[in-house]
Amino acid sequence: MIPFNRPHLTGKELPNIQDAVATGKLSGNGKYTQLCHRYFQERYGFRHCLLTHSCTGALEMAALLLDIREGDEVIMPAFTFVSTSNAFVLRGARIVFADSRPDHPNMDESSLEHLITDRTRAIVVVHYGGAAVDMRAVMALAEKHGLLVVEDAAQAIDAWFKPEGARAAPLGGIGHLAAFSFHETKNIIAGEGGMLVVNDERFVARSEIIWEKGTNRSAFFRGQIDKYGWVDVGSSFLPSEVTAAFLYAQLMELEGIQARRIAIWQAYDERLSALQHRGWFTTPTLPAAATNNAHVYYLLCRDLETRTRLIQGLKEAGIMAVFHYQGLHRSPFYADRHDGRLLPHCDAYSDRLVRLPLFADLSLQEVERICATIEQLMG
Amino acid sequence: MIPFNRPHLTGKELPNIQDAVATGKLSGNGKYTQLCHRYFQERYGFRHCLLTHSCTGALEMAALLLDIREGDEVIMPAFTFVSTSNAFVLRGARIVFADSRPDHPNMDESSLEHLITDRTRAIVVVHYGGAAVDMRAVMALAEKHGLLVVEDAAQAIDAWFKPEGARAAPLGGIGHLAAFSFHETKNIIAGEGGMLVVNDERFVARSEIIWEKGTNRSAFFRGQIDKYGWVDVGSSFLPSEVTAAFLYAQLMELEGIQARRIAIWQAYDERLSALQHRGWFTTPTLPAAATNNAHVYYLLCRDLETRTRLIQGLKEAGIMAVFHYQGLHRSPFYADRHDGRLLPHCDAYSDRLVRLPLFADLSLQEVERICATIEQLMG
Known part of the structure; x- marks a missing residue:
C-alpha cells in the first residue's frame, strides 16, 4: 500500500517537545514559538510572523486585520480550500470567485480587474501547489484600486516569485498579509498549524493584539505597558509550545x-x-x-x-x-x-x-x- | 522561587505523542481525539464532545451554533476572561454584563431576569474557579424566556452542581452547550486546548460541520454521504493528534x-x-x-x-x-x-x-x- 501522504519526521520532534515540557511553559508564545518566528523572519525576510493553530486561523486573522464588514467584497479563486473563503464569510464578506488560468489551477490574473467594484476590499491569491500567482500584476492592480492583498500561501513554503528582470521574492512575503499551513499534508508539518505573515507595517501592532485574544498582553510582556486588558476583538490564535517545538524540528531540516x-x-x-x-x-x-x-x-x-x-x-x-x-x-x-x-x-x-x-x-x-x-x- | 503555576506532567504524554506519531496521523480527529471524546462522554455523560484548539475556539463554536447575529444580546458576567465575550462580539452581539454575587465571584443569578430584553438570545454562565453557578435557577429562567444557555466551564472540569434533593450533574453537562479549557494553567492540560460539549441534540449535527471548516467531512468519513463539500460557515477548530495524545495522558491520571x-x-x-x-x-x-x-x-x-x-x-x-x-x-x-x-x-x-x-x-x-x-x- 502506498498512501497518498505519510507525515515525515525528522527525529528531533520528540526531543524538542521534551525540552519544551522541561521549560515548564506549554501554552503559546514561548521559546519555540519565538525560534520559529525568527527562523522565518531571517530565512525569508518576512516583516513579522505569528504562529497560529492553523492556516485557517491565520486567514481569519487576516480578515479581522482588514476589518472586513458585512457587504464588503473579496475576490479569490473558486479553486481553493473552504477556509480561504470561510475566513472572510465569517466577517460578512461577499465572495467574488475568479476562474483559474487555462494553463494552471492558479486564478487568472487577467480576469480580476473586471471583478472589482466599489465594494471590493481585498484580493486573496492562492498559490496552488506552491506555484506563484503573478504577484506583480496583482499588486499593481491592488494599488491602482486601493485594495489589500492576502496571500493564501498554505502550500507555498520555500517557493519564490521570480519575474524576469526583477529580484526573486519569497511567496508569503509580497502581499500585505499572508497565511501558511503546517497541516500534516504540507511540506513542513506540525500536525495542525499555521502562520500569519504581516508584511505591511500598518498591521503589525494590531496583529499581536488580535493574536492574543484582543488584549495588549504582548506589549505588557515586553514591558511597554504596566497592565494589560481587553482592547480589541480577537481570538486565541496561538499554538501551544508543544506544536511549536514539533514545527521547529521540521524547520531545522x-x-x-x-x-x-x-x-x-x-x-x-x-x-x-x-x-x-x-x-x-x-x-x-x-x-x-x-x-x-x-x-x-x-x-x-x-x-x-x-x-x-x-x-x-x-x-x-x-x-x-x-x-x-x-x-x-x-x-x-x-x-x-x-x-x-x-x-x-x-x-x-x-x-x-x-x-x-x-x-x-x-x-x-x-x-x-x-x-x-x-x-x-x-x- | 514558588511560581504561580507549573504544568504537571504524568509522564505518559511523550509516549502517547510517540504513539500518535507512529500511527502516521497527526492532524485532527484521529485515535487520541476519539479516545478523549469517549472518556468525557463516559465519565460525565456528556451528549457529544468535540476537542478544540482552545476554550476560546469552543466558545466561538457555541456562538456560531447559536447563530448569534448583529444586535443580539448575550448576558454574561463581567468578571470573566475576554474570550467569553469576544466569541460573541465576533458574531455581532451586544454584551450585557451581570454583576457578581456578593458572596462569590460567580454572577448573581438573581440579577439576571432584569437584564433580559426581547433581543436577548443567550445567557453565558461562568463557573468561577470550578464552582457551580445555580444552574437550576438559570435553566428555569432560560426556559421561561426562550433563551439558550452556554456554560463557560473553562475552569470547571470534574466539578458538579448538587442542588438539595436532586441528582448531581457535572458542570458542562447542564447548559445547551459548554466549553472547557486545557490551557496549561488548568487542572488538566494540553498546553493550549479546549472542548465543546453539545448537550442539546439539536446542535449535534451542525457542531460537527462547524468543527470541520463548514464541511460535512465527518459524515463522509462515517460513510453517510459519498462526497463532502462546503455546506456552512465554520473554522478549523480541531486540535492535532499531538495535542490530543498529550491530553489523553492527563485524563488517564x-x-x-x-x-x-x-x-x-x-x-x-x-x-x-x-x-x-x-x-x-x-x-x-x-x-x-x-x-x-x-x-x-x-x-x-x-x-x-x-x-x-x-x-x-x-x-x-x-x-x-x-x-x-x-x-x-x-x-x-x-x-x-x-x-x-x-x-x-x-x-x-x-x-x-x-x-x-x-x-x-x-x-x-x-x-x-x-x-x-x-x-x-x-x-
Whole structure:
C-alpha cells in the first residue's frame, strides 16, 4: 500500500517537545514559538510572523486585520480550500470567485480587474501547489484600486516569485498579509498549524493584539505597558509550545525535506511526461515566474471518466491518488450566493486533476511502481 | 522561587505523542481525539464532545451554533476572561454584563431576569474557579424566556452542581452547550486546548460541520454521504493528534491529579481560615450546590492596598501570587459600549481577589511556607 501522504519526521520532534515540557511553559508564545518566528523572519525576510493553530486561523486573522464588514467584497479563486473563503464569510464578506488560468489551477490574473467594484476590499491569491500567482500584476492592480492583498500561501513554503528582470521574492512575503499551513499534508508539518505573515507595517501592532485574544498582553510582556486588558476583538490564535517545538524540528531540516521532495517530483515528471503523447493526461506546467517547491505532483486527465478510471486502477494496485478542490462557486453553501458566472477552467481542474502520492519518505522505487502502474492503466 | 503555576506532567504524554506519531496521523480527529471524546462522554455523560484548539475556539463554536447575529444580546458576567465575550462580539452581539454575587465571584443569578430584553438570545454562565453557578435557577429562567444557555466551564472540569434533593450533574453537562479549557494553567492540560460539549441534540449535527471548516467531512468519513463539500460557515477548530495524545495522558491520571489539588486546597484553607479574624482577608466560600474541584485558591483582601501589599510581600519572599480578571465592563474595548450600570461586586473581586500558587506538584511544605509568609505579612 502506498498512501497518498505519510507525515515525515525528522527525529528531533520528540526531543524538542521534551525540552519544551522541561521549560515548564506549554501554552503559546514561548521559546519555540519565538525560534520559529525568527527562523522565518531571517530565512525569508518576512516583516513579522505569528504562529497560529492553523492556516485557517491565520486567514481569519487576516480578515479581522482588514476589518472586513458585512457587504464588503473579496475576490479569490473558486479553486481553493473552504477556509480561504470561510475566513472572510465569517466577517460578512461577499465572495467574488475568479476562474483559474487555462494553463494552471492558479486564478487568472487577467480576469480580476473586471471583478472589482466599489465594494471590493481585498484580493486573496492562492498559490496552488506552491506555484506563484503573478504577484506583480496583482499588486499593481491592488494599488491602482486601493485594495489589500492576502496571500493564501498554505502550500507555498520555500517557493519564490521570480519575474524576469526583477529580484526573486519569497511567496508569503509580497502581499500585505499572508497565511501558511503546517497541516500534516504540507511540506513542513506540525500536525495542525499555521502562520500569519504581516508584511505591511500598518498591521503589525494590531496583529499581536488580535493574536492574543484582543488584549495588549504582548506589549505588557515586553514591558511597554504596566497592565494589560481587553482592547480589541480577537481570538486565541496561538499554538501551544508543544506544536511549536514539533514545527521547529521540521524547520531545522527544511532543506533536506525540500531536496527529497523535489527529487521525487522530478522523477514523476520525467517518467510521466514521456507518456503524454498517448493523450490520456498532461503533466503540470509552472507559471512563468514560479519556482517549484514540490508540494504537489498532479496530472490533468483528458476528462472525468479517465480520472475516475485512473484513481480506481491505482487504488486496485494499492496506490492512493486523490482529486482536489471542488469549485466553491458550485458548493451547496455558496451556489445560491454566487453571481452565476461560469468558471469553466476551475470546473476542469475540479473534474480532471488527480494528485499522486508525494511525501519525503516516498522512495524512487515506489515512484517507479506508481508510474509503471499508470503506464499500464493508460496504455 | 514558588511560581504561580507549573504544568504537571504524568509522564505518559511523550509516549502517547510517540504513539500518535507512529500511527502516521497527526492532524485532527484521529485515535487520541476519539479516545478523549469517549472518556468525557463516559465519565460525565456528556451528549457529544468535540476537542478544540482552545476554550476560546469552543466558545466561538457555541456562538456560531447559536447563530448569534448583529444586535443580539448575550448576558454574561463581567468578571470573566475576554474570550467569553469576544466569541460573541465576533458574531455581532451586544454584551450585557451581570454583576457578581456578593458572596462569590460567580454572577448573581438573581440579577439576571432584569437584564433580559426581547433581543436577548443567550445567557453565558461562568463557573468561577470550578464552582457551580445555580444552574437550576438559570435553566428555569432560560426556559421561561426562550433563551439558550452556554456554560463557560473553562475552569470547571470534574466539578458538579448538587442542588438539595436532586441528582448531581457535572458542570458542562447542564447548559445547551459548554466549553472547557486545557490551557496549561488548568487542572488538566494540553498546553493550549479546549472542548465543546453539545448537550442539546439539536446542535449535534451542525457542531460537527462547524468543527470541520463548514464541511460535512465527518459524515463522509462515517460513510453517510459519498462526497463532502462546503455546506456552512465554520473554522478549523480541531486540535492535532499531538495535542490530543498529550491530553489523553492527563485524563488517564485525572483522579490522582484532582486528589492532589484538593489536598493542597484544603491545606491552604485550614491554615488561612484561622487567620481571618485578623481582618486582612477572608477565605473562599462555595455556593450552596457547588462541589470543589480545587482549580483555584484565592483570598479576598480587605481592600486593594492590602492586596498590593500581600502580592508584593509574597513576591519578595519568592512566591508568585496574582490577581485575576479586571471587569470587562470597564475594559478599554467595552467601557463605551457598556450600558453604564455599576457592577460593584465585580469591581470588588477585580480589586481585592488574589490567587495563591496551586499546581499538582506543589508540596505541602511549600504550602506551609506560603501560609507562614502570609501570616507574617498580615500580622
